[in-house]
Amino acid sequence: MVSILLSWYSTTARVFFWRRPNIDPWVVLVSEVMLQQTQASRVEQRLPEFLDVFPTPQAMAEASAGTVLKMWSGMGYNRRALRLQETAVAITERFAGRVPGEVDQLKSLPGIGPYTSAAVACFAFGRRVVVLDVNVRRVYTRISRRCTTTVDVDDDTTLTAYAESIIPHDSPSQWHHAVMDLGATICTARSPQCPLCPLQDFCPSAHVLQQASRPKKQEPSWRGQPRRIWRGRIVEFLRSSSQEASVHNITTRLFGSDTTSEDADFVQSLLTSLATEGMIVRKGQTAQLVD
Ligand code: SF4
Structure with a gap:
């Protein structure tokens, strides 16, 4: 293999x-x-x-x-x-x-x-160590045992033990890149292309995986968009501003003329967390990117 x-x-x-x-x-x-x-x-x-x-x-x-x-x-x-x-x-x-x-x-x-x-x-x-990302976890699970659905993934202890047994001593870097590429292009999460896979003759999960899906994690959101997206927009706006920006301008930039008092409170909470994390500096009702 x-x-x-x-x-x-x-x-x-x-x-x-x-x-x-x-x-x-x-x-x-x-x-x-x-x-x-x-x-x-x-x-x-x-x-x-x-x-x-x-x-x-x-x-x-x-x-x-x-x-x-x-x-x-x-x-x-x-x-x-x-x-x-x-x-x-x-x-x-x-x-x-x-x-x-x-x-x-x-x-x-x-x-x-x-x-x-x-x-x-x-x-x-070039160290021979176990590297586990999402693609590697999926491929190792599928090639190490007969899986039944596309969402089957073993725990890291099991996968680490399997990895230790299979990582080649002379090319650990190429090996991990190869597994990552297989997971990204052929042994994908939702639609594994077993007929195109170089491992199909050895893989216990070849041609048998049933489509399945996991429940999506709920992210904190506002107006239907994740909070992190709004945070990113504020940072992007302050990046493009050569000077400090008023909270009013930031809020209007995000929500246009449609701004509500709840939107303004939401922006204040985002600015507070960004300032706490050291990304921006707040002075009264203004904010700017950290120097
Ligand atoms: S044969 Fe199918 S399940 Fe097995 S590694 Fe290849 S693509 Fe993945």
Whole structure:
């Protein structure tokens, strides 16, 4: 199974900036943080410009939070930008500006969780560690046992034990990229394309998966749109404003002439949380992006 999947990957690999040979670990770390909640095509587009401004952890550590947030424009989930800067500061202070290569060291950095630490150790340093993202979890579950529905996914303890048994010793990075690509293009969540799959002769779940769906998680929302979207719009508006903006202007910008007092209260609550998180500065009835 391993050699077949690696052979398939050698001819079909998706080409991304962060998959280049001998890639700088800082590039891998930044791309993994971006990829957590942003589409790969968008990250591919924005990453080079971002790295021009922040080519090293030290360059990001020395920048203002406002500059980091401005460069994060269009990526969404702006909190990640500030967390990444905290990571850059910690790398600069504790690791002399070099991204560490061990999972435990990476995990000790602010904002770096189990997935990102494993991904950086594997993709930047070639460590044979278990990397579990949503695609890998799905593929491992399906190829390790006979599943019955498209939503079957095993727990991480089970998947980690399986992964330990199958990750090749000589090419852990290519292996994980191959599994991720299979999950993204063929063994997809809703419509696995078993007749096109290189593993169909070995996979216990081949051709038997029944379509199923999980109940959707409810996000806090306002006027039918997730709260995070409204937060993002405020940050985007303040990014484009050269000066501070009044709360009235922000509210009108979001809701137009249709604004209600409930809308105004909602905007106030968003501004309060953005200020608490250090993304904006509030002065009376005005707000601006952090410097
Ligand atoms: S055979 Fe089907 S279920 Fe198995 S890995 Fe391939 S696409 Fe997924």
